[in-house]
Amino acid sequence: MTGVLLRAARVTRRFGAFTAVDDVSMQVQPGEVVGLLGANGAGKTTLIRMLLGLIAVTSGRVDLLGGPPDRERRRRLGYVPQGLGLYGDLTVRENLSFSAGAYGTAVPVLPPALAPHADVLVRALPLGAQRQVAFLAALAHSPQVLVLDEPTSGVDALARAALWDTIRAQAEQGAGVLVTTHYMQEAQQCDRLLLMSGGRLVARGSEADIIGSTTAVAVRTEDWARAFAALNAAGAPVMLEGRAIRVADADPAGLAEVLRAAGIEASLQPVPATIEERMLMLSRQARAS
Amino acid sequence: MTYSVRSATVRFGSTVALDDVTVEVPGGSVVAVVGGDGAGKSTLLRALAGELALDAGTVETPPKQRLGYLPASSGSWAALTVTQNIDFVAGIYGLAGDELAARRAELLDRAALTPAAGRLAAQLSGGMRRKLGFIMAIVHRPALLILDEPTTGIDPVSRIDLWRLVSEAAASGTAVLMSTTYLDEAERAAHLVVLDSGRVLVQGSYDRVRASFAGVVTQTGRPVRADWAWRRGRVLHEYWPGGDSSTPANPPAGSTAVAPDLEDIVIALSLARRNTVPS
Amino acid sequence: MKAMIVKEFRELARDRRTLGMLIVMPLLLLVIFGYAANFYVSSLKTAVVGPQASQVTKMLPSFFDVTVTEPSGTQADAETLLRDNKVDVAFVTGQTPVLALVNGSNLFAAQSAVAALNKVGNQVKTQVLYNPDLKTSWVMVPAIIGLILTFIGTIITSIGMVREREAGTLEQLAVMPIKPSRVILGKIAPYFLVASVDMIIVTVLGILLFSVPFNGSPFAFALGAAIFLFVVLGLGVFISTISQTAGQAIQTAFFFLLPQILLSGMIFPLEAMAAGVRWIGYLLPLTYFTMISQGIMLRGAPIASLWLPFVVLTVMAVVVFTGATLRFRRDLAPGRPASPARGEQAAAEPVSTT
Numbered sequence: 001m002t003g004v005l006l007r008a009a010r011v012t013r014r015f016g017a018f019t020a021v022d023d024v025s026m027q028v029q030p031g032e033v034v035g036l037l038g039a040n041g042a043g044k045t046t047l048i049r050m051l052l053g054l055i056a057v058t059s060g061r062v063d064l065l066g067g068p069p070d071r072e073r074r075r076r077l078g079y080v081p082q083g084l085g086l087y088g089d090l091t092v093r094e095n096l097s098f099s100a101g102a103y104g105t106a107v108p109v110l111p112p113a114l115a116p117h118a119d120v121l122v123r124a125l126p127l128g129a130q131r132q133v134a135f136l137a138a139l140a141h142s143p144q145v146l147v148l149d150e151p152t153s154g155v156d157a158l159a160r161a162a163l164w165d166t167i168r169a170q171a172e173q174g175a176g177v178l179v180t181t182h183y184m185q186e187a188q189q190c191d192r193l194l195l196m197s198g199g200r201l202v203a204r205g206s207e208a209d210i211i212g213s214t215t216a217v218a219v220r221t222e223d224w225a226r227a228f229a230a231l232n233a234a235g236a237p238v239m240l241e242g243r244a245i246r247v248a249d250a251d252p253a254g255l256a257e258v259l260r261a262a263g264i265e266a267s268l269q270p271v272p273a274t275i276e277e278r279m280l281m282l283s284r285q286a287r288a289s
Numbered sequence: 290m291t292y293s294v295r296s297a298t299v300r301f302g303s304t305v306a307l308d309d310v311t312v313e314v315p316g317g318s319v320v321a322v323v324g325g326d327g328a329g330k331s332t333l334l335r336a337l338a339g340e341l342a343l344d345a346g347t348v349e350t351p352p353k354q355r356l357g358y359l360p361a362s363s364g365s366w367a368a369l370t371v372t373q374n375i376d377f378v379a380g381i382y383g384l385a386g387d388e389l390a391a392r393r394a395e396l397l398d399r400a401a402l403t404p405a406a407g408r409l410a411a412q413l414s415g416g417m418r419r420k421l422g423f424i425m426a427i428v429h430r431p432a433l434l435i436l437d438e439p440t441t442g443i444d445p446v447s448r449i450d451l452w453r454l455v456s457e458a459a460a461s462g463t464a465v466l467m468s469t470t471y472l473d474e475a476e477r478a479a480h481l482v483v484l485d486s487g488r489v490l491v492q493g494s495y496d497r498v499r500a501s502f503a504g505v506v507t508q509t510g511r512p513v514r515a516d517w518a519w520r521r522g523r524v525l526h527e528y529w530p531g532g533d534s535s536t537p538a539n540p541p542a543g544s545t546a547v548a549p550d551l552e553d554i555v556i557a558l559s560l561a562r563r564n565t566v567p568s
Numbered sequence: 569m570k571a572m573i574v575k576e577f578r579e580l581a582r583d584r585r586t587l588g589m590l591i592v593m594p595l596l597l598l599v600i601f602g603y604a605a606n607f608y609v610s611s612l613k614t615a616v617v618g619p620q621a622s623q624v625t626k627m628l629p630s631f632f633d634v635t636v637t638e639p640s641g642t643q644a645d646a647e648t649l650l651r652d653n654k655v656d657v658a659f660v661t662g663q664t665p666v667l668a669l670v671n672g673s674n675l676f677a678a679q680s681a682v683a684a685l686n687k688v689g690n691q692v693k694t695q696v697l698y699n700p701d702l703k704t705s706w707v708m709v710p711a712i713i714g715l716i717l718t719f720i721g722t723i724i725t726s727i728g729m730v731r732e733r734e735a736g737t738l739e740q741l742a743v744m745p746i747k748p749s750r751v752i753l754g755k756i757a758p759y760f761l762v763a764s765v766d767m768i769i770v771t772v773l774g775i776l777l778f779s780v781p782f783n784g785s786p787f788a789f790a791l792g793a794a795i796f797l798f799v800v801l802g803l804g805v806f807i808s809t810i811s812q813t814a815g816q817a818i819q820t821a822f823f824f825l826l827p828q829i830l831l832s833g834m835i836f837p838l839e840a841m842a843a844g845v846r847w848i849g850y851l852l853p854l855t856y857f858t859m860i861s862q863g864i865m866l867r868g869a870p871i872a873s874l875w876l877p878f879v880v881l882t883v884m885a886v887v888v889f890t891g892a893t894l895r896f897r898r899d900l901a902p903g904r905p906a907s908p909a910r911g912e913q914a915a916a917e918p919v920s921t922t
Contacts, residue, residue: 040414040444082442089582090575101571121582126326154441156325156470157555161519168520182444185473185552188522225460232457239449240456241477248449276445283446338743353745362736381744 003066005030005145005176006051011060013046020046022199023060028145028176033167035190036180037210037275039283043199044180048147051178052079065144075103078143078175082150084134088123092133095122096140103141110136113162128159135166146170146177152186164189184275195275197282207275214273214281217252219245219259221266230262231255237280248277290351291315292337292433292464297346299332306332308487309346314433314464319455321475322468323555324484330468331361333484334435337466350433354382357431357463361438364422367411371402371421374410375428382429396424400454416447423454427463434458436467440474452477472551483555490558498554504530504561506553507544516564519556528557585819593826599845600830606840609680615649617641618661631684632657643667650697652873653863657681665693672699673866675707676837698783698866706781709774710861711834713767714854717793718800720763722824725756725804726817729896734813738899748897756801763797783868792860792874795881799853802888809895828854856880 006028013021021043028034038044049055050062053069064073079085086095092114093107100107110118114132122130131151138146151167152160167189171177179190187193187207195203195210203210221227224243231238236255237248247255252268259266273281292314299307307329314320314337324330335341338358339350350356365374375393379385384392397403400420410418419439426434436455440448452474459465459479467478475481475495482492491498507527512518518527526547529540540546549557580586615636616625625634636655638645646658646669656677660667670681679702685694699706732738741751774780782789803824811817829835831845832854838846849855856877863869863877871878 039446040416087575087579089579094575094578098571098575101574128326150442154438154470156323156328157472157552158519158559159325160470161521161556165520168523182442182448183471184445185471189520191523228456228460232453237449237453238456239452239477240460276449280446280449340739340742353743356743358740358743360736360739362739364737364740366737367735378744381746 003030004028004063005065006147006178007061007063008047008051009061009063011047011050011062012058013043013050013055014058019199021050024196024199024201025060026194026201026204028178030144030174030176031171032191033171033177033179033189035187035193036178036196037184037187037193037279038180038196039279041198042196044196045149047196048149048178048180052077052147075141076144078138078141078146080131080134080138080146080148080151082153084130086122086130086134086137089121091119091121092125093118095133096137099137100140105141108136108140128155128162131155131159131163132166135163139166139170144175146175148177148179150180150182153182160186187275195279197279198286202282203278210275211273211278214278215250215270216273216277217247217249217255218269218271219247219255219266220269221245221259221264223264223266226262227259227264227266230258230264234258237284246271246277248273248280250281290432290464291349292351292466293349294333294336294343295347295349297333297336297348298344299329299336299341300344305487307336310484310487310489311346312337312466312482312489312492314466316432316464317459317462318479319459319465319467319477320480320482321478322466322482322484323470323472323475324468325559327486328484329487330484331437332487334437334466334468337433338435351431354429355432357426357429357434359419359422359426359434359436359439361441363410363418365410365418365425368409370407370409371397371413372406374421375425378425379428384429392428396428399457400424401450414444414447416443416450419443420447420451420454423451427458431463434463434465436465438468438470441470472555476551481551483558485559485562488562490562491554495551498551499549502549502554502557504528504557505540505546506549506557507540508547509544513541517560519560521552526553526556528553528560530557530561585816589819589823593823596827597830600827603842603845604831604849605836606842607676607836609677609837609840612656612677612681613654615641615646615655615658616661617643617646617658618663620661620666621659624659624661624666628659629684631680643669647697651867651869653859653867653869659692665691668692668694670694670696671867672696672702673707673862674837674839675699675702675704676840678702698781703778705774705778706866707862708834709770709778709780710865711832711854711858713770713774713793713861714796714832714857715829715834716766716770717763717797717857718825718828718854720759720766721797721800722804722807723818723821725759725801726807726811726821727814728755728759729805729808730811730814730817733808733899742899749893752805752893752896756805759801759804760797763801764793767793780865782865784864785870788871788874789861789864791871792857792864792878792881795878795885796853796857796860798885799881799888802885802892803853805892805896806888809892809899828852831855832858834858853881853884856884 004027008024008026011021011024024047036044050057053074062069065076067073097107114129117125117129122133152163167177193205193207193210194201203212219227224245228238228240228245231247239246249255252270256268293312295311297307297310310333322330322333336343336348337350338356379389397406402417402420405413405417410421413421440451455465469475480494481498483490508524509527510524512525512527518525531539611631611633614632614634616634617638618641619639621637621639625637628634636649643660646660649655650658650669650671656671656674658669668685670678672678678696682694685692696702775782807817807820811820827848831849832852833849838849859877860874863874
């Protein structure tokens with residue numbers, strides 16, 4: 001299947017005076033996993049709802065499989081919302097037979113990990129297994145596009161790796177996957193990243209592209225407890241890592257001044273920021289304006 | 290003051306939720322507990338909170354008056370405002386009048402919740418609600434603070450905020466025990482504990498955990514043994530425990546070894562346990 | 569669409585409480601209406617006092633079931649018997665015409681009595697006490713006061729408690745230094761207040777709008793109402809300990825409420841019910857509160873004559889509350905709490921500066 005699977009072209013969405021999504025253009029191609037990142041209120045959810053055809057755009061255009069996201073096209077879409085969309089009071093098998101019936105496909109075969117739980121109520125399953133069932137239900141009709149909202153939230157490392165295996169397998173078979181996540185280490189699992197802030201797309205590409213030239217400051221000092229307290233009291237976005245201190249701030253000078261005033265000897269060094277730190281700085285800028 | 294559970298075993302019917310677990314939480318440090326569903330994280334936290342009776346072992350925990358707890362669920366009352374939530378909890382712990390007002394103002398400021406003070410808890414975003422739950426848990430300056438998955442599902446910016454609040458608490462002497470599924474948080478803690486099926490797989494500082502990790506992790510496009518491999522990004526990692534285990538223990542010549550990070554270590558040890566325990 | 573139907577059926581099959589309501593409730597209603605719904609009272613408890621007591625007794629049709637014959641009794645004694653609800657009709661002999669006093673607070677019994685006495689003609693003068701015009705509203709209002717208290721107590725309390733469980737905040741309460749009994753009392757206090765205010769409003773309105781009398785002691789009434797409130801609030805707490813969601817709580821509360829409406833004597837008189845069903849009425853708290861409210865408001869009965877409903881309600885309150893508290897305590901503190909660390913004394917603990 002060639003051609004763009006999911007596309008937003010200069011999409012804007014306003015709610016009264018509030019602009020939730022501002023002139024965003026993006027696309028998902030077959031075989032790739034695209035990660036959509038952004039803090040709360042950045043517009044991710046609104047963008048996804050427009051891509052799925054759940055709400056209308058104010059301006060711009062949305063394409064799902066080459067046309068507007070109508071019910072017919074959504075038949076070839078798989079969507080796993082944050083709440084999983086499963087019925088807690090039905091068993092695994094019953095949930096799968098419901099979604100298979102709704103899409104008009106055969107009931108999927110349970111993988112060995114889930115097979116022993118076939119007749120267990122979904123609400124009695126641990127979260128990792130529930131997410132696997134939700135995936136299975138969304139993939140049963142062999143969708144060409146997958147939209148996954150925080151697919152691994154709350155799940156441990158091993159189960160997370162297993163879920164990503166499934167996602168990657170879908171991409172390798174030619175589906176296009178759009179994933180949102182709050183866990184930046186997962187960003188490495190994606191082929192491409194999109195970073196939203198304040199409704200706009202502020203960065204795109206690899207992890208390095210997302211971080212860009214943003215730097216944070218690493219503070220090295222013997223007197224780490226007092227240094228932390230001093231910086232914290234000054235309102236700096238400071239974080240402890242064991243005994244090392246990181247500040248999500250581009251400018252070491254102001255921080256050095258605070259430490260000097262407190263009589264603390266420390267060496268400050270700019271280091272590449274993490275994605276989270278970039279997002280923090282973006283939201284602080286947004287708040288200040 | 291160090292709080293702890295020692296040789297703790299907890300059974301729920303025929304399931305063993307905790308199996309001979311010993312964890313210490315010294316004052317002034319953050320201990321992070323990592324593990325999957327059913328690993329026993331919540332059980333361990335509840336045991337230390339005095340909410341559960343142990344079937345074996347001992348618990349050293351402060352009296353309720355000196356204990357702060359943030360459960361995995363909301364942590365605040367949805368139909369009350371931010372201020373009312375704090376007042377309610379503070380009242381139970383015996384704070385009142387001017388002392389209460391001052392403490393409340395201080396905590397709201399630290400959590401950057403002051404502009405939302407009059408908002409209903411139900412109307413807060415997930416991250417803000419968690420921060421509210423956190424300051425409610427420390428309003429009475431507890432000696433031991435227990436946090437059950439405080440940052441799960443929270444946006445990254447609020448997560449940084451919460452970690453800062455946790456660091457603050459530890460830096461001023463509180464003993465903090467938190468469970469998390471985020472390994473970067475575990476790396477930042479002074480001491481981490483990896484649980485799997487109720488047992489401690491490994492514990493210690495991140496450096497010590499890395500140093501004590503035995504075996505090799507290789508990177509490959511196609512694994513030799515499927516049940517010892519897992520996905521990382523576009524490649525797979527495979528674990529070779531080494532030593533004298535019965536399965537092929539050493540990687541074939543020419544494979545690429547990688548320096549294992551915490552995610553590799555946690556997954557490798559879980560797989561080792563899964564694959565060597567008779568099913 | 570077929571998938572949707574199948575799914576709904578499956579969910580319904582798992583939802584035992586709804587199934588119970590859908591299947592058991594109609595059966596229950598059928599049974600109740602079959603055996604309990606009966607406005608016709610077949611016999612009346614009767615007293616005959618006065619010099620010609622024994623003669624009059626022999627003359628009375630079997631409809632009047634004479635349980636008390638007191639030749640030396642006076643009209644005052646007859647009135648006391650009626651006030652204490654020991655009999656439905658009392659004949660006062662020794663005068664012409666014979667005076668028949670009818671207990672107007674038992675509406676259907678009184679109507680039956682009056683109908684029968686009218687046939688007797690001029691030999692008997694009929695006087696209806698407590699509810700001379702045999703107004704339905706005079707009998708219903710005291711019963712409805714009880715119904716409102718039951719409604720508030722059971723349904724609203726059960727939702728209120730379940731809210732904590734649903735929100736997940738129950739766990740937090742368990743870890744805080746607050747006793748389970750305090751949590752329960754704290755939680756029902758607002759409902760107690762609201763229910764009391766409601767009761768006062770309904771009582772006052774009933775008196776004003778329908779001219780229902782209030783002949784007895786307000787203190788006794790308040791006492792009875794307070795005890796009854798404890799019973800229904802305790803029921804609400806109990807229902808909340810066996811419900812996981814607010815929906816379940818309401819269903820269960822409704823299950824407790826409906827029989828009380830139908831079988832407490834509020835609509836169908838207890839005496840007219842078949843014995844096989846009547847005993848259910850005697851298990852319901854509302855039955856006893858209605859005895860108290862009707863007795864005090866219409867007949868001015870003293871506490872002494874109402875000792876039975878008072879005692880029964882008190883016992884019910886204790887039993888229900890104890891059961892509810894024990895179950896609730898189990899939710900709040902599932903295990904024996906671990907003993908505090910050695911050397912841990914709250915006062916000696918160095919205060920952390922967080």
